[in-house]
Amino acid sequence: MIDTVVAGIDQGTTSTRCMIFDRQGRTRSLAQREHRQAFPRPGWAQQDADEIWRDVQRLVPEALAQAGLGHDRVAALGIANQRETTVVWDRVTGRSVAPAITWQDTRTSAIVDDLVARGTTEQVMAVTGLQPRTYFAGPRLRWLLDHRRGLRDRAEAGELLFGTMESWLIWNLTGGVDGGVHVTDVTNASRTMLMDLSTGQWDDSMLDLLDIPRDVLPSIRSNAEIYGTCVAPLAGVPIAGALGDQQAALFGQTCFEPGDAKCTYGTGAFLLINAGSDRPTPGPSVLPTIAYALGDDAPVYAVEGSIAMAGSLVQWLRDALEIIPTAPQIETLASSVDHNGGCYIVPAFSGLYAPRWDQDARGVIVGLTSFVTKAHLARAALEATAWQTWEVVEAIRRDLGLSLDTLRVDGGMTSNHLLMQLVADVLDAKVERPLVSETVCLGAAYAAGLTVGYWSDLAALRHHRHVAAVWRPQMDPAERTREAAQWNRAVGHALGWVEPAR
């Protein structure tokens, strides 16, 4: 039998990587390139989409060369990407017409404030499942059309195309100006604030609300189907899977049953739980979204809660307070004490995300006494990540009635044994780390491999999943209750700290 593989691309915030997987779901090779990010003004964050496309053109051949394979051995290619990052390009020249605006960028706050002031919040939530926020791609497209000279006219004349990163890459990989396919997938589209979450199609009322011409939009497709066939450097390879990165991680973690959940611990933390085939209607604290839609199958929904600061709090202890020389050494310092000394850190540096959603919250450290040392602070920082995970999980348990007895984890912070134990303790749930930690690339590859029959079904994917570590809850329930109450009191001190402008 010919040795074939599946390729996965993870187009992320700071870098793009390509990985090659074999039939057992094992990694054969990995190639990675970092790209520039620009922060030209406070609140702005942008990237060069053309640079990212050049990176992809080099990365895929690099990964294949490392694995010692030609591109004729690639059965399919899957793509996962940083969500909500907005690209507009010229369909004739094939070049982007403005820097890509990334998901961290908050320049659309005036557009979003206007939507809220016009009383559209209920309508937006009913259609898209999202509350108007600067987080999503639709308002960014509107901003570009309003603020970049000539773009609106050119958009209305049909000269421009819009997409998130997967649209941009698929269009280029399938030929660009020479027959490129202009599509997006349903998970990325669900984060534009332009898609009806129930139908999986662009919604006219949202397009009217944001004054966006329909012609610039890609068509919305499922996460596992053949969108098109690559031209060089992967001539003939079908592009057969695309998902937003967090949904790709959920898929790569094989969260295929309602109640299966994963949390990715990076700079921030993203928790997604499979919510089954009916559109969920959680309270306002967590967001309903699409988990995945495979070909013609009905979509599977998810609920998502994001935490703004996880690893970035550890970096702050390292860079701003200088109480640890390296990020991993927070575990060394935190393990030197067996409790937090009564000290709690609420890392609301730029407000709180799920489930509190308070942009006026600011960080606090409470409970300081002369007993508290830097070791207690280090422990409180890790506990803050655990308790924020707990808040999201409690909101999901309450709103959806889903029990969560296992949390699958990935991301750099999973190398922190103490943190993973704390998460298991406060959630009162098992925490599992999978053997392939690159779950985003793996999820994209899984979707693509399913489409072309490289893997037969979801059961086959589940069979390839191996657990690298499990942490079990060890905390006394009375202590959990007591500490949860303390955490809630600490958060109370952080909420609404910023005074309204006079």
Add this chain to the structure above:
Amino acid sequence: MPGAIQSVERAAAVLRILGGAGRPLRLSEIADALDLPKPTVFGLVRTLRDVGFVHQDRATSDYSLGEGVRNLHESGLDPHDLRSHAMNWSDALASRTRLEVHIGFPDQDGARIVHHVFRPGDAPQELRIGEVLPFHASALGKVMLGFVAGTPTAPRQLERYTRRTLISRAAFDAEMHRIRARGWASEGGELTAGIGAVAVPLRGYGGIGVGALGVTGPVEEVYRHAGPPRDSIVEATLDTAASISRSLGLRP
């Protein structure tokens, strides 16, 4: 007798200057004090910074003595930094050998497990982080006795765990001789009957032994039938240790 090595002398001089200055120094100040060109001094302070003997302020870029000089009694590598460097490599090793992977650090009474990757498969397993394995009866422990500076010596009385445990001093000394000669250690049911292991040293900058990487599983999967450990397993473990050691600063 070889003569004095100039770069070692110069490195010592940099440390003396920084120790005596009483305040952080700019690169040009160090270069002036040594009467050396700035690129030469830059190479010296960069190397000293990478090994932890010199600290560079993030904001001003000035140099001062690093924690490493004050803590020369410590190994210089934090076990959690090691775990973070080693995680992807050790996951791949578990995947390749289909065995359980351990990373060990020397402790007073044995090799302490600081990182653990489960054996791929459906069998339920428990995390063994924090467990301490006896030096003389485990592959991880024997590697530490052989290659990691500062490891306590094996106890006078070699305790018996199974009928295969080496309890005679002569037999144990011969085993350590073999391990030092070939560069890796094995464990054939000496700690737990039916369990085998292979372990190799992990090295940081300058070749300093900092810990051990091991794989473990049923003896018949680790060893050839009635023979030594399988070549493929020894090779995979050595390859992985070389990759981890490179990421720790060991230059090939």
